[in-house]
Each structure stands twice: as C-alpha cells, then as structure tokens.
Amino acid sequence: MPVVKISRAVSVVGNGVLSPRVAAFSSRGPSPAFPGIIKPDIAAPGVGILAAQGNSYVFRSGTSMSCPHVSAIVALLKSLHPDWSPAMIKSAIITSGICNK
Template identity: 85%
Template sequence: MLNIPAPDVAAPGVSILAAKGNTYVFMSGTSMACPHVSAVVALLKSAHPDWSPAMIKSAIITTASVIDHFGVLIQAEGVPRKLADPFDFGGGHIDPDKAVDPGLVYDMNARDYNKFLNCTDELLDNCKSYISNLNLPSIAMPDLKDNITVRRTVMNVGPVEATYRVTVEAPTGVIVTVEPSMISFTRGGSKSMMFTVMFTSRKRVQGGYTIGSLTWSDENTHSVR
C-alpha cells in the first residue's frame, strides 16, 4: 500500500452547466465537482502565475474547511450518519478565498513526480522511504507498529517576516512529535523550512486507521492544516 491518502479535497457538484450532445444541461454528481476545482485552480494560477501545480494543490488542500455552512463538523452521507473524515473529503471542503493566501505551501518539482512514477512501477529500490517523505500536504502511515519519522518542507508564500507554531491533533493510539515546533521566516532569509514528524505507536497492532491533523498557524491570518 502506498503512503498516500485519497481523496484530496471535496467540492460542490450541484447544478453544473455541462455540454451534452448538441445542447447544455445542468448536471449534479460526484464528477461534477471537477469543474469547480478546475475553476479554482485557474483563478489561483491567474493570481499567482509563478506557482507550480504542487503549490496550487497544496494551497487548496491545506486551507479546506471541515466545517459546514451551519458551523458544525461536516457529516458523511450514508446510514448510519457519521462525522466525515479524510477518506470522505480529503483535507475538507474547498475554500477559494483562503486558498489564494495560504501562507505556507508544500512544493514538488517534475523530478519528484518522475521518481514517484518509477517507484510505483517498481523500477527503483528504497521506494518506501522515498514515498513516505514525498512532500505532500498529507501523511499516511500504513502498518505502524513502532515508530516512523518523516520529513516535510514548507515554503513561505505569505508575509516576508512570519512565525508559525505547530498544533497537533494526534491520532488515537499514536504519539506525534514535530521538530521544530516553531518556524520563523525573516527578510533576506530562506523561504523554505524543513521539519520532521515522528509517529510512535502506543501498541503493536492498531487494527484500523485513526485520524489526526497537523496545523501550522501564525496565530493571525494563516492556518495551514
């Protein structure tokens, strides 16, 4: 199993104007959420022409909301009803206004994707460690029995001078340690900072997935979840 959770985000898919045959109709459904996300991507690229696809994806995921329009946690459809989790909506429900100013982003380049492709085709060795450290704005740890440490790098796309502190909601049965717990950006300094996340299991057998979150906040405008 690859250490990559899916889906990435949720988006509205109701009453989308779609081409059908020689006419246009309003359609609803899961696949109809794609035009909404595509439009948001186009708007972000217009606002930030120098952003890479990975930066745009990161901005959308890390600013997504887990609260619905009633101000309560999003519920998943089905019987019985339950609170939605990343297997239902990824990072949450897309929020274009926040995505245009995410504060921090997780970036990757073409070489990263190329190596990932070769790993999935089993053309390279030591792929498990590489995939765990792929600079995605999400982390999955299948079969956690002891402890695993992964690396991530964030890039500052907000104010030149900023300080972010981390808040962790640890998954049940797992101890999560982030180093450093505070990162600062200064004028003339590096725009990127690496941090490590150690996951330590409290028991040898988890028996299923548990969910947590890691959020970098400047305690003002930006909350990068």
C-alpha cells in the same frame, strides 16, 4: 421532465444543512495498495449539480460535476500567482480548505 425554480437564497441551520458530506460513491482511503495514503486530497461539490444538456438543464452527479469547481479555483489561483507550480497550487488548495468543505 425536471423543472427548476430559482428563488432567493435563504440560510439553513441545523439538520436541514445538506453539506458538507462526501458522496457514497466518492473515493475514500486508505486503499489496500497504499495503506498509508488517505484519499481524496481535494473534495468538491459533485452531487445534484444543475448542468446544461442539449437545450435544457438536468441534475447530474459525479466527478464530471465536481471538476469544474476545482478547475475554477485553480484558474483563479494561477491568475493571482502565475509563477506557482502545480504542486504549489495543490498545496494551497489542500491546506486552505478551499475545496475541502
């Protein structure tokens, strides 16, 4: 059974830094169907994320783990700019690098 130990944050410099890296299973572009479009537009943490499962916690990877990160940013942007359209929010995320690191 996995055991989690939460300890004080530390700064890591050099080769010990694990991010930013795009996971090997992540979508990459261009695709044969759309060679002029490079994907993904937005990237978020999705590997080795501590997630609740039943009465415990497990480490999971995938889009189900990265989606909450982007959703939270969208919710924050929408709360600050309730008049923004979905396209405006996407543009803000893409051009600011909030999720692209």
